[in-house]
Amino acid sequence: MTEHELNGLFQPKGIAVIGASNNPLKAGCIIINNMIKGKFPGKLYPVNQSEENVAGLNTYARLSDIDDVVELVVLITPASAIYSIMDDLDERMASKNDVRFIVCAAADYAETKTEEGIKRQERLMQAKDKYGIRIIGPNCIGVIDTVSRVNTTFVDTGVSEDRFGPPGGISFISQSGSVAASILAWGASKVIGIRYNKFISVGNMADIDFIDLLEFLEQDPSTKVIGIYMEGYQNGKQLIKVMGRIARKKPIIILKVGRSSKGSVAANSHTSSMSGSDKVYDAAFRQYGILRVEDLWELLDTLQAFDKMRLPDGNRLFVLTQAGGPGIYCSDEISKYDFIETPMVSENTKNQLKETMPRMAAICVPEGYADITASATIRQHCDSLRYVLMDPSVDGVCFITVVTPFLPSAQLGKELSDTYWSLDEKYRKPVYFCIMAGEAVIPCRRELEQTGLVTFDSPTEAVKAAKNMIIYNMKREKETQTGQ
């Protein structure tokens, strides 16, 4: 297979940032600094007519002044400067002919629906028409690649650590820059940070659009699951067809807004995209097993589940809890989805639990549910999880514990993790760990997450991720059975 053209966007030789700045309140400053903080190993060329250097790097007055190879140009200047910048690009291409990609972060282009905005976007697009340069944006925050460490965004996640690494298998496409920024910030503030692979804010999609990126991610071996925030798209039918094809190989999780008529009008005035009939989208997503989520939290949690867990073999979900209240709450959440079934564990499993759990424990009352009570020791937590996972009727487990102050939080996490990973591979079924609550249980959650397990804030989030994985699995199984 020949290399996909868009590969170059994520690992360019030389990046020029036009509009780079030393003013910390300017996006052109943050982009350069994000790239330096993120240890981008390649060459970085700030372009700025009035500063001699930016963030310690030699600065160039014009793009055409840079001697070395520049494959990616990031534009973070006011949109009105587009004409002179494009002239500068013409000059560069005449002599060097090296630029292959432009990320145009600035807004005030065609999305404004003004004559001037449309004219600017047309001028930008000449780069594609004349030289075949591929363009992301305008009106976006650009791209991140956690492997090559390209990061054209001006997002400050507020976390001090380098939370972009190590890379995971989640690639994300967002039609809104601010949703993209929010998702990055929320992801970074999770227990160990959501691990993206590629992250793309597409903005106006003057050139590179959903379909281009999806087809690229379809082939990208390091992308395991695809997340999308979408407002609308002109060629919905074609998009659904592509998504449907990809969803057979890689899960696609989508948050599509503009459900309501009001939201739809707002979407149109935002990215100038018709959101289309929401019902049509909804039906198509269902038909193709594309997972539509309700909110931003479900989006993040589901992406993380697909990235880190294996798919369940079936739809039988056991609730194993150390706390009655949250266990009941979890059962209620599961009951919202009639396709999730109750596992009927064997008498042997029941006896194992009855013999080893605290005397007050409620084992399989009701079926598929065990409350090992707040008096359960770490050993009992681990044993109960092992017994349940080894039962052939169980396809997945919601495991809930409200860590009491007399249960050492980190040790609990470590021993649960050891228990899980010491099981035979066939028993390492999906476990949705709800470790409650708040900051006191971070040590426990961190221990679990560091070994690749996934933890959730509460049963609400755990059950949503579980049902999404079950839906995806059922859809794929059905396709296999019917030979579709």
Add this chain to the structure above:
Amino acid sequence: MTEHELNGLFQPKGIAVIGASNNPLKAGCIIINNMIKGKFPGKLYPVNQSEENVAGLNTYARLSDIDDVVELVVLITPASAIYSIMDDLDERMASKNDVRFIVCAAADYAETKTEEGIKRQERLMQAKDKYGIRIIGPNCIGVIDTVSRVNTTFVDTGVSEDRFGPPGGISFISQSGSVAASILAWGASKVIGIRYNKFISVGNMADIDFIDLLEFLEQDPSTKVIGIYMEGYQNGKQLIKVMGRIARKKPIIILKVGRSSKGSVAANSHTSSMSGSDKVYDAAFRQYGILRVEDLWELLDTLQAFDKMRLPDGNRLFVLTQAGGPGIYCSDEISKYDFIETPMVSENTKNQLKETMPRMAAICVPEGYADITASATIRQHCDSLRYVLMDPSVDGVCFITVVTPFLPSAQLGKELSDTYWSLDEKYRKPVYFCIMAGEAVIPCRRELEQTGLVTFDSPTEAVKAAKNMIIYNMKREKETQTGQ
């Protein structure tokens, strides 16, 4: 009005903790230390037969050994010790006759449905029968009063600051100890911590139950809004009647689990309480304007909204956003509730916005919606909020901003807060501030919250709180109109 009997529970003279311990992994250690850390100003008497002092306090071998007045006894011993403790209590009452309340935190009583458990609970209840001592529990984590600084719980919220103060107007009753602990931990990890007034974990409700506590909170002048986590209750009809009466004066926000048949069986095996027909409860809650919430997050956010905001005058909610994507998302969320109306602001308001906002801003496309765009300055944020709040058609505002790194976070919060509080009182309508996203925007959120404003993680949470306040207001207005 004579003082309510239960007042004494929250401001007892002298607290004895039977089962106090120096072992940091025992609840009896954490209770004593929580009380000390929380600066409980009254007298504290650890009771323990083998230690000479606990946490630096003189320790007593028996309750009857304490010379001073003890009005509240906390039991955190294994349930099997109940007989000797009750003998000790008999002795004390014969000589001092001072104990008025018992918080029995230990489990393994009647909720186990064993003969022994029932017998223990009967022995505990003799304290009530013989001496009129009122009992909380067993099988609970007891009570907190943020004013008197009584705290019988063994919850470690994981936050270092003293997050229980200053007190707010939220009083909370939980039937599950672990849900109570989780809620305390989540509340403490919020931007400035949820401010409770009284917090009660009721457990088995052998004596003091929902109705007792609700009737007390009804009269309690410092309780502004009541939160409940409920699994079930024997006398549901009576409970609903009391709740309905109280809801006319103070909002009641309830998370009732056991919706599903499976959850209901689990609830019965947990606190031995029949959850009753969920549909009956649901209809009754609606009829009386008792606000039933879907999940723990909605519970916390709604409590905080009622505690800190004034009620809206009507149901017209304006969406004012600095970011297109989250604005559309917010419109979708609002559209889920057909009773929320779109405000039609005046031409004057529209012109004010058009003249002062960035040129790219979308003003009232659609009606009741304005996107001031990411290029909006702090001044423009503040002005737009002021114009919208001053429009007579607006009853409340969802205000969304995705703080870009070039918008100083704390300053934005401070100026927004100044703008709000400098308005005439009549314009200080409910504003649901969504400041996105993650840790980077904490300075902004803190500035707003410190002055009494409420911030939310995303439009999902903001809209849920808003719709709950609107429902409550509509219900109360209808009652006033019909003279009910």
